[in-house]
Structures are given as C-alpha cells and as structure tokens.
Amino acid sequence: MLVELQIRNFAIIDRLQISFAGGFNVLTGETGAGKSIIIDAVGLLLGARARPELIRTGTEEATVEALFDLASQPELAAELAAAGIEEEGELLVRRIVSRSGKNRLYLNGTLATLAQLQPLTGKLVAIYGQHEHQTLQRPETHLGLLDSFGGLAPQRAAYAAAYAERSALADRLASLEAAERDRQQRLDLLQYQAREIAGVAPVPGEDEALAAERLLLVNAERLAAASEGGFETLYAGEEAVCGRLDALAAELAALAGVDPRLGDLAEALRSAQFTVEDVAAQLRDYRRCIDFEPQRQEWVENRLAQLGSLKRKYGATLTAALARGAEIEAELAELGDLEGTREELGRRLEAADAALSTTGAVLSAVRRSAAQALAAAVEGELQALAMPGARFAVQLLPMPAPGSTGLER
Helix, strand or coil: CEEEEEEEEECCEEEEEEECCCCCCCCCCCCCCCHHHHHHHHHHHCCCCCCHHHECCCCCEEEEEEEEECCCCHHHHHHHHHCCCCCCCEEEEEEEEECCCCCEEEECCEECCHHHHHHHHCCCCCCCCCCCCCHHHCHHHHHHHHHHHHCCHHHHHHHHHHHHHHHHHHHHHHHHHHHHHCHHHHHHHHHHHHHHHHHHCCCCCHHHHHHHHHHHHHCHHHHHHHHHHHHHHHHHCCCCHHHHHHHHHHHHHHHHHCCCHHHHHHHHHHHHHHHHHHHHHHHHHHHHHCCCCHHHHHHHHHHHHHHHHHHHHHCCCHHHHHHHHHHHHHHHHHHHCHHHHHHHHHHHHHHHHHHHHHHHHHHHHHHHHHHHHHHHHHHHHHHHCCCCCCCCCCCCCEEEEEECCEEEC
C-alpha cells in the first residue's frame, strides 16, 4: 500500500507531499492542474526512463520518494531481505534525477539499480491509463485474473500438483530412455564406483575415530614419557611425593598430643596422599596401555588416505559417500532392469495423465462458470457507466497440450 508520496523539483512541481489513507483515494482537478505529472512521477518509481527535461527549470535535481507499507505483502519483504536490503515492514523508494546524468536510486537507504527496483515496485503499483505498466493488457496475466475473480485457488492448486507429478514422471522416463542409449558406458562407470566404495567399506565416523587414534600414535613417546615420569615422581622415585607426604603426616600425627590441631592436618595430608597414590596408579596403568606400533600407525595412515579419497570423490563426509554409494546401487538396479523400470514408469505416467485430465477438466469447468459470472458482472458495471450497449466476453481457447496453468488459455 502506498502510504506517502513526496515530489520535489519535478516538471512544474516545486514541492509536493501527499499522504494516502487506507481505502479509496481520489486526486481530482481540472485539466492542467498537474494530475498527469504526479502519475509521471510515480512512473519513475516503477522504473520509467529518467529524462533531464523532467527536472524543474532552474534546479539541478528532481527527487521522487514513496513510502510503501508491506504488511500485506510478506513475499516482498522476503525478496528485500534476500537482496540484502533491510526492512521493517516498509519500503522507502527514493529516485534522484540529475541534469549531469548521475542519477541515483535508493531502496530503504541502500543504493540500488533499476533491475532491482522494477520487480519490486511493479508488484506494489499498477498504472491503468494510456501509458505503460498496464497489467491488464498482458495476455499472460488474464488467466490468473479470472481464477482470482472466481476463487479457483483450490482447483488450480490441485491441477498444479497433478501437472508437477506428471512432468516429473515424464522427465524421469525421458532420462531413462536417454540413459539406455549410453547404458553400457553408464553401467561400467557405476560398477567401478560401486566396487571402489565397497572395497573400502567405510563406516560412518570411522575417519574421526582413526584421526584421534593417529594423534595418539604420533605422540606415543611423549605420552609414555609423561606417564612414566609422573609415576616415578609421585610414587616410585626416591624422593616421591607420596613418601614425603607419608613422612610429614606421621610427624604431624606424633605432635598431635602437643597440639590437637596438628592431628587434623595430619588427616588432611593422609587424604591427599591417598589421592596422589590413586593418580600414580592410574598413570602406571596408562603407561602399560601405551604400546607404540609402527605397523599400526602405517595402517591407520593408509586407511585415512583411502577414506579421504572416497570423500573427495563421493561426498564431503563418509556419511555422504555412503549415501552416494546407495544411490549408485539403486541406479545400477534400475539400469539392470531397464525394461521393468520403463514399464513401471509408463504405468505411473498413464495414471498421472488421467489425474491431470481429471483435475484439468474440473478446473476448466469452474473457469467457464467464472468467465460467465465475470462477463455479467463487468457488463453490469458498464451499464451503470451509461454504456448499456457495451459487451464483455471471456474466451477460453483450448491448448494443444496441457500447460502449467491448465488446459486452456
């Protein structure tokens, strides 16, 4: 909805601001009052050519601005967001025409191009008159207008779904027939790919597990040295921490008779000693588990190389590579039974043709009814405009083959 229009230095207009309310707004005035100039200004917002002669005499720039409320057109808001243009339920279009030829266009304050402007404002404004932007004169819009008048969205949606199903089956059958011509070459490729994937036999997540194992193998010597040294320092060495804690705890316990507070500290040291002894035991067991095997590291490296090759060829992850393997197997089965697949697709295509014919016939019938109602309604309006002899007709012409919008144009 157009909320506000501002025009500056355009033709004979110095400065003009118009605010529009919801509902029907009318601009009236005698010939020469400037109504058509306002329409010309709005035409700039629809992408009309910016000519220097449109600029008011004595000025260097003409500016036309319009504010639109997008509350009822969320799809336009989505298009603006996709184009990187911020919006909060409104669209501000500003077009500047300069005598120097350096014309500028802004959408919500962002510099834009006419190619971005025209698809957006064309959905917001339609000018009906002796000029361009006449949607009514484009035959490709007529069927949509009739269907909208008749409220035929459900029938049209049902037909569209049947048409999409039929088209998909026809495309698949055509692809299958094209594949038959290159069947042997395709079979050879697919069989090679299937053997390659099956030969490696990847397991989802295997590469991550092997990468973690490789990290351990590469650092095995460091891990062994750290765990062995830790065990010696904490427990097995001559000056081990556990022994020193034990001696100090015993000394404090002996003095507890002198000062009872030292007894509590002795108990705390015993607790710490037990904790350190437990850590030392775990380090000893950990060291026993470390067994560096060059052969194992070589196998892991080779296995990771195999898995990496599969991922480069068939998917970014092993899961994707396995999914591609399943697709290859399915295509092999399809090509292996090409005749049976073709027959099955043929049967499904016949059923889809029947469904398309049925939904198309229903849509055509309600369209004919809507066309009669539209003709009567328009003629009634024309009579009210003192044109009793005027006639309005909707002609539905059958197409040689079903189209995406129905059986007729």
